[in-house]
Amino acid sequence: xxxxxxxxxxxxxxxxxxxREADVSVHGGRIVAVERxxxxxxxxxxxxxxxxxxPGLIDIHTHSDFTLPLNPRAESKIRQGVTLExxxxxxxxxxxxxxxxxGVLREYLASSAPWLPFGExxxxxxxxxxxxxxxxxxxxxxxxxxxxxxxGMEARPVTAGELASMERLLAEALAAGAWGLSSGLFTAPxxxxxxxxxxxxARVLRRHGGAYSSHIRxxxxxxxxxxxxxxxxxxATGVHxxxxxxxxxxxDNWGGAARLLDTIAAARRRGLPVDCDAYPYDTATNPLRNxxxxxxxxxxxxxxxxxxxxxxxxxxxxxxxxxxxxxNFGRIPSWDAxxxxxSPHLPQEAGHTFGDIARRRQVDPLDAVCDFIVADRGETRxxxxxxxxxxxxxxTGAPWVLVGSDGNALATSGVTSQGKPHPRYxxxxxxxxxxxxxxxxxxxxxxxxKTTGASAxxxxxxxxxxxxxxxxxxxxxxxxxxxAERGTYDDPHQYAVGVSTVVVNGQVVIDGGDHTGAxxxxxxxxxx
Ligand SMILES: [Zn+2]
Numbered sequence: 001x002x003x004x005x006x007x008x009x010x011x012x013x014x015x016x017x018x019x020r021e022a023d024v025s026v027h028g029g030r031i032v033a034v035e036r037x038x039x040x041x042x043x044x045x046x047x048x049x050x051x052x053x054x055p056g057l058i059d060i061h062t063h064s065d066f067t068l069p070l071n072p073r074a075e076s077k078i079r080q081g082v083t084l085e086x087x088x089x090x091x092x093x094x095x096x097x098x099x100x101x102x103g104v105l106r107e108y109l110a111s112s113a114p115w116l117p118f119g120e121x122x123x124x125x126x127x128x129x130x131x132x133x134x135x136x137x138x139x140x141x142x143x144x145x146x147x148x149x150x151x152g153m154e155a156r157p158v159t160a161g162e163l164a165s166m167e168r169l170l171a172e173a174l175a176a177g178a179w180g181l182s183s184g185l186f187t188a189p190x191x192x193x194x195x196x197x198x199x200x201x202a203r204v205l206r207r208h209g210g211a212y213s214s215h216i217r218x219x220x221x222x223x224x225x226x227x228x229x230x231x232x233x234x235x236a237t238g239v240h241x242x243x244x245x246x247x248x249x250x251x252d253n254w255g256g257a258a259r260l261l262d263t264i265a266a267a268r269r270r271g272l273p274v275d276c277d278a279y280p281y282d283t284a285t286n287p288l289r290n291x292x293x294x295x296x297x298x299x300x301x302x303x304x305x306x307x308x309x310x311x312x313x314x315x316x317x318x319x320x321x322x323x324x325x326x327x328n329f330g331r332i333p334s335w336d337a338x339x340x341x342x343s344p345h346l347p348q349e350a351g352h353t354f355g356d357i358a359r360r361r362q363v364d365p366l367d368a369v370c371d372f373i374v375a376d377r378g379e380t381r382x383x384x385x386x387x388x389x390x391x392x393x394x395x396t397g398a399p400w401v402l403v404g405s406d407g408n409a410l411a412t413s414g415v416t417s418q419g420k421p422h423p424r425y426x427x428x429x430x431x432x433x434x435x436x437x438x439x440x441x442x443x444x445x446x447x448x449x450k451t452t453g454a455s456a457x458x459x460x461x462x463x464x465x466x467x468x469x470x471x472x473x474x475x476x477x478x479x480x481x482x483x484a485e486r487g488t489y490d491d492p493h494q495y496a497v498g499v500s501t502v503v504v505n506g507q508v509v510i511d512g513g514d515h516t517g518a519x520x521x522x523x524x525x526x527x528x
Contacts, residue, residue, distance in 0.1 A: 054448045055467050067115075132522065208526075249328065
């Protein structure tokens with residue numbers, strides 16, 4: 001007898017094909033039959049009449065490695081139907097953290113992982129200690145982390161010896177099960193790497209069958225060169241390249257989505273293994289310090305704090321921003337576009353913009369920004385509305401652009417419910433399957449394909465992402481008329497609605513809309 005039969009639903013299989021009526025039988029964690037009007041017996045029958053049945057959704061770009069150890073139930077994600085998260089992105093990973101370097105890494109990651117306790121660990125020990133969670137997890141090792149382990153926060157090319165150390169640490173992580181390497185060339189210390197350093201690491205990836213994902217060097221005034229740099233990695237090494245959260249930031253760059261999509265599509269037509277992902281929002285989130293010119297971060301957090309206390313440094317920063325716009329984000333209409341998400345020293349300021357704060361304090365907004373960074377020791381996190389709706393819609397509407405929330409798995413209570421994080425942490429996939437489909441941006445089979453079958457293909461996963469006999473039983477049952485996000489910028493900690501059942505590795509995690517407490521997810525190791 002099968003363990004589970006999902007009966008009577010309208011099945012969209014994840015391949016992009018139109019839906020059909022079909023029942024799904026599950027046994028031993030796998031899908032054992034997909035057939036019209038099944039007569040197979042099962043211990044548990046889930047009535048999916050009036051609902052749609054899809055593969056579990058893949059969140060291809062997240063930072064939930066910073067919250068899953070604190071919140072293994074992954075509520076904000078699983079309640080949208082997400083069953084797999086790819087973590088360790090943008091060059092950030094909590095491992096390896098070598099003796100003598102773990103403190104620098106902890107200080108560096110505090111603005112992204114404020115509540116995560118971590119210490120010295122090899123990547124293999126990190127994988128072994130990663131807790132069972134409600135979602136499956138793919139781990140990547142971060143380039144910033146590798147650089148901090150070898151060259152610290154120094155603003156220079158690595159030496160041959162340091163590069164060899166990074167290559168060795170990367171190979172160790174891959175052998176321990178890391179799926180690949182992520183980079184964050186937009187900020188220190190990753191931004192000090194040249195193409196040669198990245199290509200050398202990509203050659204290690206190629207030898208081990210690993211993949212490369214990149215938060216590219218610039219998403220604003222130099223975004224075209226940055227996309228070209230990422231594509232060149234695929235061209236030079238043959239390694240799969242995932243361009244993270246594709247966007248055009250800054251008013252001077254708005255309107256360029258079609259051009260950017262054309263560039264990537266052309267590379268794909270040439271046969272290069274390149275994919276990209278995006279979140280369907282016009283607002284980004286980042287450590288506040290990353291809005292300032294890159295020289296500010298040279299030699300690490302402490303050096304930065306000393307610099308930003310100085311009037312002459314602030315004048316230089318002010319002049320550079322007036323000339324170039326914000327680093328990474330370009331020119332914004334005003335500081336009202338930047339709002340506090342998390343501030344350790346003034347948690348009550350979450351939700352307020354630097355326009356507001358500066359007016360209230362009667363100071364220049366840039367001084368308010370620098371004062372926050374200093375008082376929070378670099379840990380202030382912000383939201384910045386730096387994109388334009390039309391670009392976001394064009395990118396989201398491209399059926400081959402994958403879906404990554406760039407957000408953490410959170411919960412509405414407990415340690416991860418603090419601050420006012422980006423609502424995309426709770427709503428990205430519900431928005432894509434809900435509002436984006438209802439607004440006509442995508443058909444439902446196309447929306448589901450992006451975040452299931454196409455994402456699995458980009459990852460090289462051959463037994464997930466499609467509802468097919470023999471595949472792992474990751475399944476989402478939802479009401480297409482009801483699925484929606486509920487979080488807002490003012491009140492982000494709200495679960496999405498419309499998902500009734502979620503099955504992970506054959507076990508029911510969301511049942512009748514409620515979390516069962518099950519944690520059947522595991523770390524998916526890169527196939528040898
Ligand atoms: Zn990123």
